[in-house]
Amino acid sequence: MSEGSVKKAAELLRQGAVMLTDSCPICNYPLFRTKSGDVVCPTHGKVYLVKNDEEEARVKRDIALDSTESILIDGLFTVAKKVKDDPMDTDAIVQVIRYLDAIERLRKINPKQHQ
Ligand SMILES: [Zn+2]
Structure with missing residues (x-):
């Protein structure tokens, strides 16, 4: 977890994104759902969550x-x-x-x- 990711996470929250219980498959950091409905990782950007x-x-x-x-x-x-x-x-x-x-x-x- 870099300092940049923490900043990005804070920025996402400020923009109204919601922290999810799912985590990034690459870095395991919590994912966020943005207002537009995209699921994003603060480090890796847009992530696609698939359940099946x-x-x-x-x-x-x-x-x-x-x-x-x-x-x-x-x-x-x-x-x-x-x-x-x-x-x-x-x-x-x-x-x-x-x-x-x-x-x-x-x-x-x-x-x-x-x-
Ligand atoms: Zn990630």
């Missing part, structure tokens, strides 16, 4: 969907820059639309991030 296989599968699915979303957003940003360079680049515009469509679909199956 079903929950583990769900968490893995969420992580996969979240990383897919960030890949799509990166792609969207790349093609959006092409449109900025050449507003008449219709291929790029079509790609922007496809990325937006894909992101929208992804958010439909992964709604928890966008309430």
Whole structure:
């Protein structure tokens, strides 16, 4: 337990986080639930608590969907820059639309991030 972790824990509490009875699987320090509902370790940041296989599968699915979303957003940003360079680049515009469509679909199956 470093001094930084103690400071971070105090900061979490000040922000309204609640200390949990569960502890971090890595460092064993008590975990906190933030106001936004994330479970965090003062040292390791966001932690996923799983109580059974079903929950583990769900968490893995969420992580996969979240990383897919960030890949799509990166792609969207790349093609959006092409449109900025050449507003008449219709291929790029079509790609922007496809990325937006894909992101929208992804958010439909992964709604928890966008309430
Ligand atoms: Zn930890």
